[in-house]
Every structure is written in structure tokens, then in C-alpha cells.
Amino acid sequence: xxxxxxxxxxxxxxxxxxxxxxxxxxxxxxxxxxxxxxxxxxxxxxxxxxxxxxxxxxxxxxxxxxxxxxxxxxxxxxxxxxxxxxxxxxxxxxxxxxxxxxxxxxxxxxxxxxxxxxxxxxxxxxxxxxxxxxxxxxxxxxxxxxxxxxxxxxxxxxxxxxxxxxxxxxxxxxxxxxxxxxxxxxxxxxxx
Amino acid sequence: xxxxxxxxxxxxxxxxxxxxxxxxxxxxxxxxxxxxxxxxxxxxxxxxxxxxxxxxxxxxxxxxxxxxxxxxxxxxxxxxxxxxxxxxxxxxxxxxxxxxxxxxxxxxxxxxxxxxxxxxxxxxxxxxxxxxxxxxxxxxxxxxxxxxxxxxxxxxxxxxxxxxxxxxx
Ligand SMILES: [Zn+2]
Numbered sequence: 623x624x625x626x627x628x629x630x631x632x633x634x635x636x637x638x639x640x641x642x643x644x645x646x647x648x649x650x651x652x653x654x655x656x657x658x659x660x661x662x663x664x665x666x667x668x669x670x671x672x673x674x675x676x677x678x679x680x681x682x683x684x685x686x687x688x689x690x691x692x693x694x695x696x697x698x699x700x701x702x703x704x705x706x707x708x709x710x711x712x713x714x715x716x717x718x719x720x721x722x723x724x725x726x727x728x729x730x731x732x733x734x735x736x737x738x739x740x741x742x743x744x745x746x747x748x749x750x751x752x753x754x755x756x757x758x759x760x761x762x763x764x765x766x767x768x769x770x771x772x773x774x775x776x777x778x779x780x781x782x783x784x785x786x787x788x789x790x791x792x793x794x795x796x797x798x799x800x801x802x803x804x805x806x807x808x809x810x811x812x813x814x
Numbered sequence: 815x816x817x818x819x820x821x822x823x824x825x826x827x828x829x830x831x832x833x834x835x836x837x838x839x840x841x842x843x844x845x846x847x848x849x850x851x852x853x854x855x856x857x858x859x860x861x862x863x864x865x866x867x868x869x870x871x872x873x874x875x876x877x878x879x880x881x882x883x884x885x886x887x888x889x890x891x892x893x894x895x896x897x898x899x900x901x902x903x904x905x906x907x908x909x910x911x912x913x914x915x916x917x918x919x920x921x922x923x924x925x926x927x928x929x930x931x932x933x934x935x936x937x938x939x940x941x942x943x944x945x946x947x948x949x950x951x952x953x954x955x956x957x958x959x960x961x962x963x964x965x966x967x968x969x970x971x972x973x974x975x976x977x978x979x980x981x982x983x
Contacts, residue, residue, distance in 0.1 A: 648880060656879075657871050670874055674883045678890055755867065775864050780831050796822040803825060804853075807860045 629693035637685035648677055651694075654776055655701055661760055662705040662768045672708060676701035691786065694777055699787040702769045706788075709765040759809040767802030770795055819847065824854045 625646060627635075635643035655676060660669030679700050687696055760768050766788060773779045773787060785795035820840045826832050827840045844851050 645880070648883065652876060652879060653873055656873060657868055660871060661868070666872065666874070670879065674879070674886055677883055678887050681887060682890070682894075759864075771864070774825070774829075775861055776868060780829065781826050782831075793822070796826060799825050800822045803857045803860055806864065807856045810860055810863060811856075 629697075630687075630689055633680075633684050633687045633693050633696075634689070636681060637687065644677075644681055647680070651697065652677075655697075658698070658701060658769075658772050658776060659705050661757075661772050662702065662765055663709060664757065664761065668708065672705050673701065676704055679704075692783075695779070695783050695786055698773060698777060698779075699789075702773070702787050703789070706765045706769060755810070759806050762805050762809055763802045764798075766790075767798050767805070770798035771802040771806065774799060819843070819850050821850065821853065824850065825857060828854060828858055 627643075627646075629647065629650065632643040632647045636647060652673070655673040656669055658669075659672040659676070660666050663669050663672060676697070680697055683700075687693070760771075763771065769788060770784050773784045779787070781795045781799065782792050784799070785792045788795060788798070790798075820827075820843055823832060823836060823840050827837060830837075832840065844854065
């Protein structure tokens with residue numbers, strides 16, 4: 623097996639329970655999957671778990687990948703919907719059991735876990751600030767808006783592909799994108 | 815389609831997703847509408863900034879991440895494996911589990927009646943106790959079947975004395 627095989631070819635091999643193909647696919651998509659999940663869910667631990675769960679589901683259902691869509695569309699449909707479902711469950715749970723305690727902001731969206739301000743090298747501080755700004759900005763978006771924006775920015779997917787992943791119409795995907803980006807612009811402008 | 819300002823088509827326009835007619839329509843609107851033009855410009859900058867900032871998100875240590883994933887996958891596969899494919903150990907564990915459950919159920923059954931049972935049942939229970947009292951005898955019924963043979967062993971010996979006795983006489 624060579625590393626220049628396409629994702630679609632590797633996925634077909636994963637369908638035959640080829641662990642090397644699985645490892646290669648994980649290796650190719652792990653960083654993007656973790657970033658995507660962390661951005662939608664708002665914290666690293668949940669993002670890590672959700673991305674691993676998506677890879678497990680990929681392994682279990684790769685034999686059903688028919689190659690009609692791109693591998694990335696198929697895989698991100700698994701991942702994004704896992705994240706959105708989890709986010710909805712968290713939201714429901716946090717409504718039932720509201721978070722309260724010292725330092726808890728009332729208007730904070732549940733599941734958002736901002737990194738602590740830790741002293742460190744200057745570059746690290748800037749990196750943390752940058753990540754925090756991004757999370758703060760993404761925090762104001764709904765899970766579907768977050769997913770749409772992330773799929774656009776990170777995966778470079780079209781509105782039609784985003785619609786396919788979010789299981790909605792292309793127009794709805796465009797609305798999610800527009801509202802998500804408009805809110806991002808507003809937050810980032812206020813922050814700068 | 816979306817009202818006067820083509821706000822929902824701005825991002826698709828930016829990315830070149832629109833067909834020719836829609837692209838023309840949005841382009842013409844952008845020439846006339848400063849608000850939409852500004853919105854498009856801000857959106858393009860926000861997307862660029864987001865793309866840059868995404869690279870700054872902390873990432874896990876990948877070797878540990880993949881090791882953890884492998885463990886989770888193995889656990890999931892073990893869970894989803896059909897029972898007839900489970901190893902001998904699981905088989906015997908399951909058998910032992912069923913046996914234990916049956917014993918517990920029987921035990922509970924014995925302890926279950928908390929109210930006083932009717933008289934007939936009590937009599938029946940006594941009869942059962944008598945049966946159980948003789949259980950060791952009942953258990954050895956197969957031995958009793960051969961009791962006649964055992965009883966007449968001496969006779970058999972008399973009919974055919976051991977070879978040593980023959981020599982002595
Ligand atoms: Zn306009």
C-alpha cells in the first residue's frame with residue numbers, strides 16, 4: 623500500500639478491515655477532525671473524544687461508503703453530526719442542571735471551556751490569546767453555524783457539500799454560513 | 815430569491831459557487847450597494863483570519879491520540895462481536911453466570927413467600943422435606959438396583975472357591 627492512494631481508495635480498504643489503510647486515513651484527517659470537533663464542541667477533551675468516535679464509526683461503516691460523494695463529505699457528515707448531537711444533548715442537560723458557581727458567567731454557552739491564563743513564553747501567550755479569541759467568536763454561533771463556517775474555512779467545502787453534511791437544503795446551508803460569518807465579523811471587530 | 819439584498823449569496827459569490835446568471839446579478843448589485851460590498855469585504859477578511867487562527871488551536875500529542883483510538887476501537891469491536899464468536903473463556907464465564915443466576919433464582923424462590931402459605935401447601939412442603947431427608951438414599955438408587963447381586967456374593971464364592979483354597983485342600 624502506498625501513501626499516495628486517495629482517501630476513497632483507502633476507505634474502500636478500511637471496508638475490508640485493512641488496519642494499515644485505517645491508520646493512514648486517521649493520520650491524514652486527525653488534525654482536521656480534532657480541530658473541527660473542538661471548534662463545534664468548544665473544548666479539547668470533547669473534541670478529542672468526538673473525533674475518535676467518528677474514526678471508530680468510519681471503521682465500522684467504511685464498507686457502506688459507495689464512493690458517490692467525496693470521502694471528506696462522507697466522513698465529515700459522521701463527525702459533524704456527532705458533534706451537533708452531542709452539543710444539543712449538552713445544551714438540554716445544562717438547561718436541566720444549570721451550571722452555577724463562582725466565576726460562572728450566566729450568558730456563557732455550556733460546553734465552552736476557555737484555556738486558563740498561564741504564564742509562559744511570549745509566543746505561547748499570543749497563541750493562547752489567538753485561540754481564545756477564535757473560541758470566543760465561535761462561542762456566539764449555533765452548532766450548525768459553527769459547523770457550516772468550519773466546513774467552509776477548513777475543508778473548503780461548497781454550500782452544496784455543507785448542506786449534504788448538515789442534512790439540510792443548500793439555501794439553509796447558505797443562511798447558516800451567512801449568519802455565522804456575520805456574527806464572527808461582529809465579535810472579532812468588537813474584540814480588536 | 816432572498817429579498818432585495820443578495821446577502822445569502824455573498825459567500826457563494828466570493829467562492830465562485832454561483833452559476834453565470836446569479837453571479838451577474840450579485841456583481842451588479844455590489845456595484846450599486848455599498849452595504850453589501852462592505853459586508854462582502856468584512857466576510858472575506860473574517861474567513862481569512864479564522865483560517866489563520868485555526869492553525870493556532872492546540873493539538874493533541876498524536877501518538878497518544880492514536881493509541882487511545884486503537885484501544886477504544888478494540889473495546890468497541892469486542893462489544894459488538896456476536897456471542898457465538900466469543901472465546902472459550904467468555905463461553906465458560908457465560909455458562910457460570912447462567913448457573914449462578916439459576917441458583918440465585920432458586921434460592922430467591924425458596925425465600926420468596928413472606929406470607930403464610932395455605933395448609934395444603936404446608937403439608938406438601940413437609941412431604942418435600944421428608945423426601946429431601948432421604949435424599950442420600952434416593953441418590954444411590956442405582957446402587958440398590960444391584961443390591962441382589964451384592965447380597966448373594968457369598969453364594970457365588972461358595973460355588974467357585976478361590977484357586978488358593980483348592981490347592982490347600
Ligand atoms: Zn445590498
